[in-house]
């Protein structure tokens with residue numbers, strides 16, 4: 001006997017590649033288990049607007065390969081208030097919807113926790129490119145975003161080496177350096193500036209000068225947006241070492257677009273199905289993730305309170321290899 005009869009799914013916060021694959025998995029897994037499933041348009045904003053529609057097997061056809069989210073996403077201030085949350089829970093209850101899968105980041109998770117306290121069974125799926133969610137090794141969209149960054153840096157390397165120039169590349173990651181770190185190691189960047197590790201621009205400039213003196217004619221500096229603007233880092237480096245004259249590239253929202261990698265599609269598919277099975281078992285207020293390849297469900301409060309471990313070993317390796 002399933003603990004839920006009708007469930008809904010929404011995507012919220014910054015979108016990420018693979019959200020569609022997750023929506024597809026939720027819808028098809030629910031239908032497979034004989035549960036009715038609804039889509040909520042535009043995250044919590046759509047919930048408050050009662051923008052909810054019935055979904056079937058075909059409504060998620062031909063989306064596994066598409067970036068963005070067919071359900072669209074939004075940020076909704078009203079939902080941060082108790083009145084907003086009560087209104088959302090009442091709308092779901094009136095429709096007989098007793099379970100909700102929320103695909104989003106830490107903010108969206110907190111909304112899911114509030115709904116759970118109001119009697120709606122909720123499951124969170126980590127949909128964000130930042131990889132800033134604890135109790136999961138990876139978030140849906142992170143792998144694709146890293147691929148976008150590495151692809152861009154490959155292109156930059158071509159022109160930078162032709163002109164013996166340095167490049168400062170600003171990447172996303174509001175409070176988390178994972179995109180910068182993973183893309184930095186994979187693309188052989190000389191310098192990776194991230195919020196988790198303090199840095200000294202004098203040292204960075206000195207290192208670039210030493211490298212130049214030892215025959216290195218171009219270099220890549222990756223700056224996670226959580227550290228500051230790439231433009232400011234470039235100005236500061238030029239001030240300290242005028243002959244560098246770096247060019248700045250801000251990758252911006254390009255990193256949130258494009259077809260999800262097979263890794264992200266598979267992660268999303270596994271997590272979407274897992275969330276539905278957890279709801280069927282009667283579980284609620286959980287964040288679904290994958291740790292060492294195993295699917296796990298952790299209390300949302302614990303997840304939002306815990307800062308994700310930073311991989312210092314990987315950071316040090318990137319430094320050692322980029323002499």
Ligand SMILES: Nc1ncnc2c1ncn2[C@@H]1O[C@H](COP(=O)(O)OP(=O)(O)O)[C@@H](O)[C@H]1O
Pocket residue numbers: 012013014044074075076077078079080081104105106107108109110111112114128
């Ligand atoms: N503390 C909270 N309580 C209830 N809802 C919240 C809370 N924080 C965020 N939300 C909802 O989740 C939405 C997305 O959160 P946000 O932090 O912008 O993105 P993300 O989920 O990607 O971290 C917010 O616009 C809001 O509607």
Ligand SMILES: O=P(O)(O)OC[C@H]1O[C@](O)(COP(=O)(O)O)[C@@H](O)[C@@H]1O
Pocket residue numbers: 013014015104105106127128129130172173174225256
């Ligand atoms: O889409 P916006 O509002 O410009 O937000 C940009 C932010 O969203 C992200 O892409 C993803 O962050 P969230 O998952 O928390 O929404 C960050 O890397 C970036 O700082």
Ligand SMILES: [Mg+2]
Pocket residue numbers: 013105106107
């Ligand atoms: Mg967030």
